[in-house]
Amino acid sequence: MTTIPYPPDWYTQNPFFGYLHIWADFCRRACFVNAQGRLAADVLLYYPIDSVWSLEENGVNGVNSFDSLTHRIDQEYHRAIMDLAEARIDSLVGDDHYLRLGEVQQGALWIRGFRFRTVILTTNHIMPRDVARKLLEFARAGGFVLCLGDLPCGSTEVGLADEQMRGLTEALRDQPTYVSCTSGLRDLIESRHPAVRSKIEFESGEFSLLAAHRRIDGRLLLAGEQ
Numbered sequence: 001m002t003t004i005p006y007p008p009d010w011y012t013q014n015p016f017f018g019y020l021h022i023w024a025d026f027c028r029r030a031c032f033v034n035a036q037g038r039l040a041a042d043v044l045l046y047y048p049i050d051s052v053w054s055l056e057e058n059g060v061n062g063v064n065s066f067d068s069l070t071h072r073i074d075q076e077y078h079r080a081i082m083d084l085a086e087a088r089i090d091s092l093v094g095d096d097h098y099l100r101l102g103e104v105q106q107g108a109l110w111i112r113g114f115r116f117r118t119v120i121l122t123t124n125h126i127m128p129r130d131v132a133r134k135l136l137e138f139a140r141a142g143g144f145v146l147c148l149g150d151l152p153c154g155s156t157e158v159g160l161a162d163e164q165m166r167g168l169t170e171a172l173r174d175q176p177t178y179v180s181c182t183s184g185l186r187d188l189i190e191s192r193h194p195a196v197r198s199k200i201e202f203e204s205g206e207f208s209l210l211a212a213h214r215r216i217d218g219r220l221l222l223a224g225e226q
């Protein structure tokens with residue numbers, strides 16, 4: 001089971017095709033469970049796609065390649081997802097589109113019924129100005145902004161060395177709810193910082209547990225799996 005002994009194929013030549021109904025039935029039941037309510041996530045992880053595309057280069061023979069900064073962004077992004085999951089902290093991912101939909105109210109960012117009290121940023125090379133303004137508005141209202149690397153110095157509107165973007169990021173750093181955690185989220189999570197605190201606490205004998213905090217018919221429910 002550590003290798004794929006056949007070409008990836010959904011047709012009848014796949015030797016496991018006769019068992020596909022087992023996988024399909026599992027997906028059907030999982031989708032039914034997920035359709036009951038929605039995830040009650042407190043944390044939004046910003047999707048740094050603008051920075052990644054801006055760093056794209058043409059590689060050998062026209063094959064796209066990415067530089068070391070892109071790999072750094074990818075590592076920070078992947079590590080944040082893993083750290084949050086292992087710490088049983090529910091999170092969702094949002095890009096510029098969803099940040100623009102968000103409304104800042106009572107120290108939280110509301111996006112289509114979801115309420116986020118923390119936004120996590122990886123290193124960002126560039127960012128739209130209006131998104132940076134929304135993050136600053138969120139921080140000024142009491143929302144937590146955690147940065148795992150460097151804040152952007154450029155914007156998608158004018159490119160690198162954007163003085164307006166520099167002013168926005170400097171104002172963001174000055175907010176008391178802004179936290180720089182370039183070593184990752186683990187130390188912050190272990191310190192039980194209010195920005196990244198799990199709904200589940202172990203009194204003793206802690207063990208690995210995946211959990212989900214969901215809102216169903218106005219009630220908050222916790223489900224876990226070892």
